[in-house]
Amino acid sequence: MSLSLLVLVFLGGLAAGLPVAVTLGLASVTYLLSAGIPLVVIPQKMYAGMDVFVLLCIPGFILAGNLMNSGGITERIIRFANALVGWMRGGLGLSNVAGSMLFGGISGTAVADAASIGGVMIPGMKKAGYPADFSAAITAASSTVGPIIPPSVPMIIVGALSGISVGKMFMAGAIPGILMGLAMMVTCYIISVRRNFPRQPWQGFQELFRSFTGAFWALAMTGLIVGGLLSGLATPTETAIIASVYAFVVGAFIYRELPLKAVPRIVIDSAISSAAILALVGFANVFGWILVAERIPQMLVDAVLSVTDNKILVILLINLLLLFVGMFMETIAALIILFVPLLALAQGVGIDPLHFAIIAVLNLMIGLTTPPVGVCLFICANIAKLPLTPVIRALVPFLLTNVMVLFLVSYIPGLATWLPSILFD
Known part of the structure; x- marks a missing residue:
């Protein structure tokens, strides 16, 4: 009852x-x-869920992303991406994806990517002659690359839940994230050629070099994060704090577009965003404790293994379940409730925990663009001032592309595990 x-x-x-x-x-x-x-169980379990050291990464990376975004990063990254690939057919769409890949190495959240890149690119693409639905669709789809390429807030949550190294997960997401971005660029190019979308003239190597130097300090932040983790000089939490300090210095004193009077507002906004995530973590931990008390995870594992213990089929079933859940549930809540029981199921058929972590995050990132709870879908449709239906229709090719990459990563473990095995082991 x-x-x-x-x-x-x-x-x-x-x-x-x-x-x-x-x-x-x-x-x-x-x-x-x-x-x-x-x-009294509620505050006890909420505190237990939030009292995890690695979760301190979340406010650090959110603050760093907000500082860099307010300090002129978005425009510089888009300018560099446009100089790099904007001359091709459908160049602004390709720039959109490339910009999301570069921006993803700073923000760690898909929502920030969709709002920041979308706020600039969607109006720009519409003005250049691209259909509004296509502009919104490619922005929403490409924003999901952000939490795959390091850093990644969902991966921090997974590390807090399971004890899997956050640094290894960051590195494990690099190749799948790049694959997803490149696959979307190919899809964008094919659609652009078929529909004869506009192209921009080649701006020359001088503009390419100038835009790269302009974006250098922003792009170097990814190198700082990855370098700190790989060198062993800093933990993920310490890296997040270093990134925040770096973002402040670059925005205020190098780019000089971050006014000091705006910093308190940025800190408060970042604190509110972080508090919302941690509140969700706390309540989801209570919910998860109830499920464990009712033995729901064990029942799930037993039910699946009673049907099949074939590794290929189990991976397929897990993917289908997470894709379905991602349509209805927010990413972090879904991870907290489902990750641990599904990890037990995955390990039961011999799936590496690190590999499974990337599979889970990829699935739920795709869910950010699927109705009825696709947050990035809503943001981009709102920026484009369109109802959801035409945007969803334009989004279908990119969703299919992302699902293809998901299954590629699911059945070729080395795409996720090779890089961390080389760099850490």
């Missing part, structure tokens, strides 16, 4: 459009009251 109420309240909250954190909290309270369990 208590478990049925938990599920009903949870699904009802999602259907009503309540925030996921609120939905998880209401469902958990309903379960505890119906089961006669003291509500």
